[in-house]
Amino acid sequence: MFEKLALYCDKSANLIPVSFVLGFYVALVLERWWGQFRTVPAPDGLMVAVAGSVHGADARGRLLRRTLLRYGSLAALLVLRAVSTPVYKRFPTTDHLVQAGE
Incomplete structure (x- = not known):
């Protein structure tokens, strides 16, 4: 069962590039950080x-x-x-x- 799951994941990994997913993740993290940074007031x-x-x-x-x-x-x-x-x-x-x- 594990071997079938590993083969399925290996086959599916080629459909979506890792750099594409990593780019979305980094963009999301930076957007949240920038939103928090902009929310903190500066007098x-x-x-x-x-x-x-x-x-x-x-x-x-x-x-x-x-x-x-x-x-x-x-x-x-x-x-x-x-x-x-x-x-x-x-x-x-x-x-x-x-x-x-x-």
């Missing part, structure tokens, strides 16, 4: 938008920009904490976030 875009749209060199403008940027950094840190073990070990509770100044 840089938000920071550029805030710096460009919130004007004022006085204390109120600086405080508003700083507060918005801190909220953006905190949101990114909370997301990274949910998906990254080293970040979660560094900030296991919200008290650790407060101590670090986030």
Whole structure:
């Protein structure tokens, strides 16, 4: 029975090239990785938008920009904490976030 199965698999292996199947597999893995990479937020875009749209060199403008940027950094840190073990070990509770100044 095993010999018949081995012969059948050997005969069927010639129908579809291994490189063709491997190409599909690599494309699928890279697509999933790229999707996850694009999903993780980076606060840089938000920071550029805030710096460009919130004007004022006085204390109120600086405080508003700083507060918005801190909220953006905190949101990114909370997301990274949910998906990254080293970040979660560094900030296991919200008290650790407060101590670090986030």
